[in-house]
Amino acid sequence: MKRLFACIVFILSYGICLAQNFINNDDLDTQFAFQVKQIDEFFERFNFDNSSPTFLKKYLDNNNLKNKDIPNREFFLKSLFVHDSPDTILVKEFISFIDNSKPLILLTFYDSNWYALLSCDFSFLGKPKTVQLVMKNQVKGKEQSKWVIFSVKSELFKYPKSIDSTRIMSPMSHAVDFMTLNKAFADKTNSSNYYRKDLQVDELSVFQFLVQNNILKFEKLNSINYYFFQIPDWFFRVDYFNRQSNNSGWLISQIMKMTVEDKIKLKKEILNITIKNE
């Protein structure tokens, strides 16, 4: 306690010097204010509510940067798109759809239908392998949650199709006490011949086993993309744009109009998620 007190006094005594050590650069401040710094800020701007202003609106108000477009939800929705996006017609349609929705379409952190896709480097028996982890915010009760690994994608979990259907264990193997098992396990190119025909590999279970037993080791995370499926008839993807511009941070890089069936297909294709495990 004494030590803490001494430290506080010490810091206060330097107060004047420290106050001068804050950055005072309007350009940097403006870029920082406009940047979508966190996915939480993405949600905040998407759901723009004039009665509880966003970080950016407060900044604009405090710095007298108001213009005729501010404040409204359309302005903040526009700020969530990559400005060099080629699909401007679709973007306009989406913004108008969200802006005019009744009841209001809002995103919440606790929605079930959005995912993060993480591209990671792993080491598998000493060899580098890329594994994509699909993360989901798993909600317990009303608003209590944690991120969990929901699905995985990697070439590592793909087994080759059999090239020789005649390589099998004889139906009479039992009579020789299954002594051909060693040949079956050695035959890597036709391995599927030796397993039941409806075998579905549960990639997530295999992944957990490999990591748990130090066969697959995490090296580093390379990139993150977010996929949002919860808005009826629309899908969009959000990427991080690291650049010196007011149009930077977590921005919508891809948007598509999409039916429920197409969303199911896309989830399977990109995130390896099926209706069964959703």
Next chain:
Amino acid sequence: MLHIKSILISTLILSFMFCNAQKSPCPQPTDSLFLSYYQKKAQKKVDDLGSMLQLIVRKDTDPIDVNTLIDNAVELFVNEDAQVQVSNIRNTNNPNSPIKIRDYLNKLKLLKYDKVEIRWTSIQYISPLRLADDGCYHGVISFEQEFERTRDGRIIYSDLTRKNVLVILKPQQVPIDGVTYSCWDVFLSDIKVTETRQLK
């Protein structure tokens, strides 16, 4: 007789419960301003860390004070396992592996330059504090930091980094005047570099 005895016992239990039901002096999750109160407190701790970093790197700070400052800076964190990612402009796409907070502070202390300056932006973005499965509330504060090293009066390195720091609001048992209250306190946790660039 039995009836009177049971009334006496019930009265005794109720009065005991009443005496012990002391209202906590700290904001509780049921209070409307609970989260905004701790958001501000988290922001204050980030500012405190910035102030301590500036003092740790100053060449005119007494070495004994530097060690005290390091101890106090570590106390701002949830535990000693909190990690800090360090980057530099030569390696922007591949920041170094994170290091533990105390190791990071000790590295800062040992920087061999005439002058090192760390300045923090005056604006910060703080996310909502969200209830996690561990019973704590978690949030993230984004801020900018300028870093400048000088040797022989010349700036030999400078960068601007954008950082996100995880903050955790944890329940604590706090003794006040012999009574233990359920309170909350906010701590800093892992610090991630999101961008690094050369200062103009």
